[in-house]
Amino acid sequence: MHDDTGLLQKKRVWIYAFLFTLTLINYIDRVSLSVASKVLKEEFNISPVAMGYLFSSFVWLYFIALIPMGYLVGRYGPKKVNGYGIGVWSVATACTALSTGFISLLSCRLIMGAGEATTYPAGARVIREWMPLRERGMATAVFHSGSLVGPAVGAIGFGWLITAFGWRIAFLVAAALGFVWLAAWLKWYSHPSKAPWLSAEEREEISGHGASSQAQSAAIPALGLSGLARSWTMWAIALSHGCAVYATYFFLTWLPSYLQAEKGLTVMSSGIYTAIPYIGAAVLAIVIGRLSDRVVRPEMAESGQRRVVVASVLLASSVIFLVPALENTWAILMVITLSLATCASAVSLNLSLVNDLVRAEDDVGTAAGFITAVGNLFGLLAPIVTGYVVAGTGRFAPAFVMVGVLLVVGAMLSxxxxxxxxGAIQPGAVALG
Structure with missing residues (x-):
């Protein structure tokens, strides 16, 4: 155990703030089109089928760009690559305000998706550089929790902006958030060895056992994508990640429809009821991440023991099996909150597990891009498969069961x-897991 009561007094708390707000802004921008969809459909006469393509278009280039962005993070570092990323997606968000129809909206979403592909590879590398091994679980949970708070904040804030000022102003305000973040990032972020605002004592604490441990990690030769793809460990993490992401996309895309169709809630009330699990999950995910750091000591983490926590939260998330058997809406929300929180924890802890097990520092961004790409492939399938299941059976119960089965499979893989x-254990020796 260790005493972390003084974390808020440490200067690296600003890196936690950067990580959280990065994914927060990322997901506010992602949800913006959904919130504005009704207004856009009316103004540009967009059909439901065309709107479906707009909703999915974000993921097209995002998925393709994830692994290349991971490689670029390894080569050029997170500051430069992530700076370009949020700059590109903020420009695309601003340009959305100038859209005149379907084609221009589609173009903006495609560019935005490519820009946002830098987020998770860069975030994983920042955590590797800045956080002592004993803090990586909580740091990754804080980083990922922005993706849970973002949809709730975006739905409420963006909805108010559209109502008060119109959809074009709303997109400009969303873009401005990104540019403000970028200005702060370029001014204050750097590697801990070069940050002038960091004390020598904290720099020593971050590096673990002094500069030698970071130098050792930096000296290990990178495997690159081809080497990582030959690792059974990487594939197991990626597939486990996919099971968790499938569940999170299921919640993100179908939870409001389920509450409306089977629980009789209105659109407004289902939106509020949807926000509750996300806020609760964000808090619980950080708590679980912190607990994982307390339970898994640094030497245990380096030997892959964090996998036990990943497997445990995935197994806990399979409580979603119970939803079809419940009648009370609040009981359902409690189960969904627990499942969503443990799913979110699995996603963030898998990124921590990558940092634990990938030996070469330059491979971290590529590895994070790899598992995020596989996860998003599962995520792409979730709303489609669920749609077919619900259409074929007329009920949501089989869809919940399918999610539960995948979560159990993910737990076993982990x-x-x-x-x-x-990666290399000794100079000249390579272990591909």
């Missing part, structure tokens, strides 16, 4: 297939 480190 527990039994993510044991070995990925």
């Amino acid at each position: 527990m039994f297939c993510t044991r070995r480190p990925v």
